[in-house]
Amino acid sequence: MSLSLRQLEIFEKIASTGSVTRAGEELLLTQSAVSMALSQLEQLSSVPLFERSGRRLVLNDAGRLLLKDARDILLAVKRVEQQLQGETGQLAGELLVGGSTTIANYLLPSLLGDFARSYPHTRVQLTVGNTQQVADLLAAGQLDIAFVEGPCHNRELVAVHWRDDELVVVAGAEHPWGRDKRVTPEQLAAAPWIMREKGSGTREIFEDAMDRAGIRYDIALEFGHTEAIKNGVAAGLGVSCLSRIAVDRELEYGRLVEVASPLLLDRSLTLLKRRNSHCSALLNAFLKVSGGVC
Template identity: 40%
Template sequence: MTPLHFTLRQLQVFVAIAHHQTVTQAAQALAMSQSACSGALKDLETQYGIQLFDRVGKRLQLNELGMRLRVDAEALLAQAANFDQQLEQRPSGGQLNVGATLTIGNYLAVGLIQAYRQSDPEARVALSVANTAKITQALLNFDIDVGLIEGEIHHPDLDVSRWRSDELMCFCAPGHPLAGVTHLTDEHILAARWIVRETGSGTRQTFDRGMHGLLPGLHVELELQHTEAIKRAVEAGLGVGCLSGISLRDAFARKSLVPLATPQRDFTRDLYIALRRQKFIGPGLRRWLNICRDQANN
């Protein structure tokens, strides 16, 4: 068997510096001295006669080779952690870091976490909630293990698969002048004051696509980053909104908001599961993915 010329510790240092972009912060994260951390990186680069980082100001930024190797290093370390878990016969796969866009994070993720914890009470889940653009960046930076997203993304370093279907719905307050109309015409849409999600969110992406042909004439009164803030603003009579039907069920049941039919507009969309390419699928992540797919089929 050919001997290896690197150690797992060197890989940990390489990945930590890639993440934090400074030796000081990487050393703190690994509970190492700064000199030991710097020395481990120097030894790794010297052994292979390579350079993995460029110095940009006070930060170390991955060069092209470093970016390519980081993917494999992350996968190797994940496999090593899984092997360590099996050697110690620990039932839990450690902490799973999940990223979810706002509708999924606020209205679907709790049920997924509950099912995940039922399958392994010792399992831990850290949930980050943000818009599609930020979840995508977190995946690319290895900050999270898996992303559940509303927006369509196309990136060569990500594997994106369809998870489940969803549909946006337009709505207003019960006292709004449009509350009594049978359906919104294009004239109604252009006359309304809209309260919508911010650019970069999957909901806004679907809204803009559904309003194709009318976008230049739309009156966008407010752009807000949170679905609950949009619902409160619409309830206060500040305008008309458009959000996922998942987020509106309770408000419709209470009749604090009323749906507005838009038969001539297509607001259907898919929700997606996104993973880093070459991501190591350990038992914890595999269990999470299975739960997501099971719940989507129910």
């Protein structure tokens, strides 16, 4: 029995989903076909690659070792396929795009739709995380390109300005700040803030702005999703500082109120790529649609 690319692809999908059933659904294979491929791979390795935790499959040390090499092999094969397909004049292939939460939720969906309509034989897989998570995935070769809203501290990556953005301080419609719509540094310091987790670009920009203003502050609640923060602010649990593109609709309908502050909250949305990485025809086409530069 010899090792096949299909077995590696199935193994990688099981590892990423933690489920034989989910892997089969995403690869359009039956559960029995996925189970058989995994069984054959484990026969070749002579040791199990997963441990079962409840209903989820979790990689063991042997599986984690194999996963890194498997992903490197699959990524190399995908690049060869894209190069060969690009030479035929028919743009095709799969692109792995990363987006930090605000960008992925509010900007990328329409761009992905435009790209899909322009290039119907391509497929884009979008991975969402905070800025640090997405940057780490790109550096590890698990993404082709990434769009983030916070500073990048990874020296393996190159950051290029993509778009301008602005954070705004927001409060609920019934909050005392909602009447004056302006706050002092003392009020900012005393407020219960609801913010994203550490590693979030929005959180880092907010903290830098508060530090530059010399304001000590208290993070009362941390939520991993912008929608949860907006709901918490609207419910009166605290105030927040979020991207204008994320709260535009809530401001328009009066669910949230923008509050003027002495903070400097302008920021740059950034395109990240690996140093010396090759810009394929597929990636170049996607960046033209999204307004980026390869």
